[in-house]
Amino acid sequence: MIQLSRAEIEHLVTVDEGTVAAVRDAYVAIVDGRGNVPPVGHIAFPAANGDCHIKYGHIAGDPIFAVKIAAGFYDNPARGLPSSTGIILAISAETGEVRAILNDEGYLTDLRTGIGGAVATLALARADAADVLIVGSGIQARYQSRALAALAGQPLSFRIWGRSGEKTEAIVAELKRDGLDASVAPDLEAACREADIIITTTPSTEPLVRSDWVRPGTHITAMGADGPGKQELETVLVARADVRVADMKTQSLGHGEFSHARSAGLIGSDDCIELGGVLAGTLQGRRSDEDITIADLTGVATQDIAMARTVLERATVKQNSRD
Known part of the structure; x- marks a missing residue:
């Protein structure tokens, strides 16, 4: 299993050709039948001016599916904290094993958005x-x-x-x-x-x-x-x-x-x-x-799947190049 920090993820994906192509395809997957996207989970925290989204799904043919927890607490900047954070789990679509824990702290959500x-x-x-x-x-x-x-x-x-x-x-x-x-x-x-x-x-x-x-x-x-x-x-x-x-x-x-x-x-x-x-x-x-x-x-959720897949692919290539 791969575990990556935000800093490591930032080195793997940015506004580059491959990442943009993945995000575009994620939109298309919604309409061409490849996207399996259940309803979004929402938790509201009105007293803290915050909320949390749980998004998950699978794109047909992908080796992984993804589960993302993303939180937004909008008074955080006044506390010196970022307003958004989160984590993504990349899970094998063949065995159900957790393939990667992407502790991106909301970076992948911000980037794909x-x-x-x-x-x-x-x-x-x-x-x-x-x-x-x-x-x-x-x-x-x-x-x-x-x-x-x-x-x-x-x-x-x-x-x-x-x-x-x-x-x-x-x-x-x-x-x-x-x-x-x-x-x-x-x-x-x-x-x-x-x-x-x-x-x-x-x-x-x-x-x-x-x-x-x-x-x-x-x-x-x-x-x-x-x-x-x-x-x-x-x-x-x-x-x-x-x-x-x-x-x-x-x-x-x-x-x-x-x-x-x-x-x-x-x-x-x-x-x-x-x-x-x-x-x-x-x-x-x-x-x-x-x-x-x-x-x-x-x-x-197809965007989150596409981002997780892209990170995992690039992390694997990078690891193999070191071996």
């Missing part, structure tokens, strides 16, 4: 979209910006909006050190009105982005509503969108960003498509430059 958001954004945004607004000043503001910049293939400008001016300034400084064109967005409404792409990354339980702030042609990738009660977009904005894309419809309509519009009777299952179909070319995403498109990414 960043890559997954970038993949969705680039699949649905206008080809000429260049002005990116990141809503939130947490860890995903960093991962979304870096992954999108790495995969876009063209210059982008990033504006960061957050409730904490100090945290927002710190993120902008980090992104500038990475060579990105980044600045603080002092006013959320004004920034939304000017953006080509809006990426929401907060654990908010009430809408932050209003419908009348969003102009035709805008793409929105909503990352934060990954559990019951969370919401970043005004419900009428979701209903207004021309194209609604879920990473997995049962999750998005059950507890994701789209669930609020569904509960209000404004949309149904037939009003959404799944991202894997767009990536596979079997479904059409954006149809015109005037479309408002929304990707609701709740995080799917």
